[in-house]
Amino acid sequence: MTVPILHRSSVLVLNRHWLAIDAITPMVAFGQLVTGSARALRISGDSIQPFDWEDWRGLEIPEGATTIGTPGGKVRVPTVLVLTRYAKVPLIRPVFGFRGLWERDQGRCQYTGRVLKPAEANIDHVLPRSRGGMDSWENCVLADRKVNTRKGSLTPEEAGLQLLTVPRVPKAVPATFRIRNAWEVEDWKHFL
Known part of the structure; x- marks a missing residue:
């Protein structure tokens, strides 16, 4: 079109x-x-x-x-x-969502450090929603789909994972x- x-x-x-x-x-x-x-x-x-x-x-x-x-x-x-x-x-900030998280995390899984293709990535809630985790910059990271599936409703510590960086609100540019x-x-x- x-x-x-x-x-x-x-x-x-x-x-x-x-x-x-x-x-x-x-x-x-x-x-x-x-x-x-x-x-x-x-x-x-x-x-x-x-x-x-x-x-x-x-x-x-x-x-x-x-x-x-x-x-x-x-x-x-x-x-x-x-x-x-x-x-x-x-000055503008990315909009919260997959694209904004992709930009903030530079297309990299925040647990493995691997550069992902968009189809390989999804949003992980560090503190799972099922346990009160919010949809926010501070609680969401880009993760490899396979890693996120294994993590499930666990925290990173419970799943034996470690975040590469602390998730933050991106700076305005x-x-x-x-x-x-x-x-x-x-x-x-x-x-x-």
């Missing part, structure tokens, strides 16, 4: 200091352009020029550029926006570190 162009996170957002902070959909990008919260960047080789909405919609559209139709004619979809007022670089160019947008390479 292909994702419609207006719903892909294919527009890079820069704060007013030109640091990458997010990736948004063209739909959201046009809203920010029209309200004046952001300016679109036209990138051609090493030349980078910011444009507000009025100027952007009047630009000549290069061959092969993605466009949308408007009542006033076609408008090029921007690939990069720079916010006019926002200066911060937000700048949003810039989490942006991935999934659509391989050429213009993003200037900023990531």
